[in-house]
Amino acid sequence: MSKSKIRNDKTCLNCRYVVENRFCPNCGQENTDTRKTFHHLFIHFFEDLTHYENAFWRTIKNLLFKPSALTKEYLSGKRLSYLAPVRLYIFISFITFLLIAIFPSEINSPEKNLEKESTITTKNKSFQNTISQNDSLKKSQTASKEDGELIKFGYDSVEQLDSIQKNAPKSEKMSDFNYWINKKIQIVKEKNTQSEIIEKFISSFTHNLPKVLFVFMPIFAFFLWLFHNKKRWYYFDHGIFTLHYFSFLLLIFLVLFLINKGLSPFAELSLVSFIQIISNFIGIGWMIYYFFPAHHRFYGETRFISFIKSSLLFFINFILIIIIVSLFAIYTFINLH
Structure with missing residues (x-):
C-alpha cells in the first residue's frame, strides 16, 4: 500500500x-x-511493478524453484498473490538492462587504450614497409568461394584494399559483396585490437540478448500451440507459460552475469575461478533442464509423452534460436566500430 x-x-x-x-x-x-517528489515516483514505480514485497519474493521463489507453478496459479485465477506475467517479464528486463548498463566496461580502460595505440602504430609501420601491393595480395588468405570467386582476407589497410580494388586487373577484382565484407573487417581490425573486438562483441551481444528473447517469445508460444490440444489449450495459455519460462531464463542470465562480474576482479585466484565455473555450470544446466519438468507439470501429460514433446520442442526451438542468435551475431559484428 x-x-x-x-x-x-x-x-x-x-x-x-x-x-x-x-x-x-x-x-x-x-x-x-x-x-510527487522523484523519490516518491521511483518508490511508486517499484511498488507498482512488485505489487507488494511478499508477492514479489513469492513470485521469484516460485519462478526459480517450482517450474510451471506460477503459470498454473495464474490460469486458475490466483492472480493477486503473484506478479502478473507481463509485469514480471518487464520488471526483470528493466533490472537486467539497468545493471548491465551500470557495470563499467573494460574496453575503454587506460591499459586498453595504450594497447590500441601501440597496435595502430605497429600496423601503420607495417603498411609503410610493405614491399608491394601485389605481393600482399598473393599472401592473402583464401576463406571460401562464392559464385566461383575467391574471397580473400588479410589486407594491411583499407587504403591497400581500395588501391587493389581500383588498380587490379578486372579478373582479379572482387565482387561488391566480397569488397564490402573485406572493408568492414579491415575497418574493425584497424580501429580495435583483437581483445577489444571480442569484448565489444560480447558487450553488444549481452546488452541486446534480452531483445532477441522478447522477439522469439511469440514463436516459442506458437510451437507450443502446434504440439498441444487446441480445444483444451488456447494460444493465450501457451503465451503465459512462455512469459514465465523466458522470465526464468532472463533471471538466471542476470544472476550469472552478476556472479561473473562480481568475481571477475579476483578471477586470477584459483578458488574464485573454480566458483565461477561451478556457478556457470549449475546455472546453465538448470536453464536447460527447467523446461522438461515445467512442460510435464503444466500440460499434465504422461511422463513419456511429455518427454517426447518437450524434447522435440526443445530441439526445434534450439535450432531456431541458434539461427536467430547467429543472424544477430552477424548484425552485431557489422555494427561494430
Whole structure:
C-alpha cells in the first residue's frame, strides 16, 4: 500500500465521487496528492511493478524453484498473490538492462587504450614497409568461394584494399559483396585490437540478448500451440507459460552475469575461478533442464509423452534460436566500430 499522504479534499480526482477512506469506492483510485517528489515516483514505480514485497519474493521463489507453478496459479485465477506475467517479464528486463548498463566496461580502460595505440602504430609501420601491393595480395588468405570467386582476407589497410580494388586487373577484382565484407573487417581490425573486438562483441551481444528473447517469445508460444490440444489449450495459455519460462531464463542470465562480474576482479585466484565455473555450470544446466519438468507439470501429460514433446520442442526451438542468435551475431559484428 502507498504511504503517500491522503488528501484533505474528499472528492475523488478521477470520478468526483465522495471518498471517505484511502480508496474511492466507485473507481478504486487512491485519494492521495498527485504531486510527487522523484523519490516518491521511483518508490511508486517499484511498488507498482512488485505489487507488494511478499508477492514479489513469492513470485521469484516460485519462478526459480517450482517450474510451471506460477503459470498454473495464474490460469486458475490466483492472480493477486503473484506478479502478473507481463509485469514480471518487464520488471526483470528493466533490472537486467539497468545493471548491465551500470557495470563499467573494460574496453575503454587506460591499459586498453595504450594497447590500441601501440597496435595502430605497429600496423601503420607495417603498411609503410610493405614491399608491394601485389605481393600482399598473393599472401592473402583464401576463406571460401562464392559464385566461383575467391574471397580473400588479410589486407594491411583499407587504403591497400581500395588501391587493389581500383588498380587490379578486372579478373582479379572482387565482387561488391566480397569488397564490402573485406572493408568492414579491415575497418574493425584497424580501429580495435583483437581483445577489444571480442569484448565489444560480447558487450553488444549481452546488452541486446534480452531483445532477441522478447522477439522469439511469440514463436516459442506458437510451437507450443502446434504440439498441444487446441480445444483444451488456447494460444493465450501457451503465451503465459512462455512469459514465465523466458522470465526464468532472463533471471538466471542476470544472476550469472552478476556472479561473473562480481568475481571477475579476483578471477586470477584459483578458488574464485573454480566458483565461477561451478556457478556457470549449475546455472546453465538448470536453464536447460527447467523446461522438461515445467512442460510435464503444466500440460499434465504422461511422463513419456511429455518427454517426447518437450524434447522435440526443445530441439526445434534450439535450432531456431541458434539461427536467430547467429543472424544477430552477424548484425552485431557489422555494427561494430
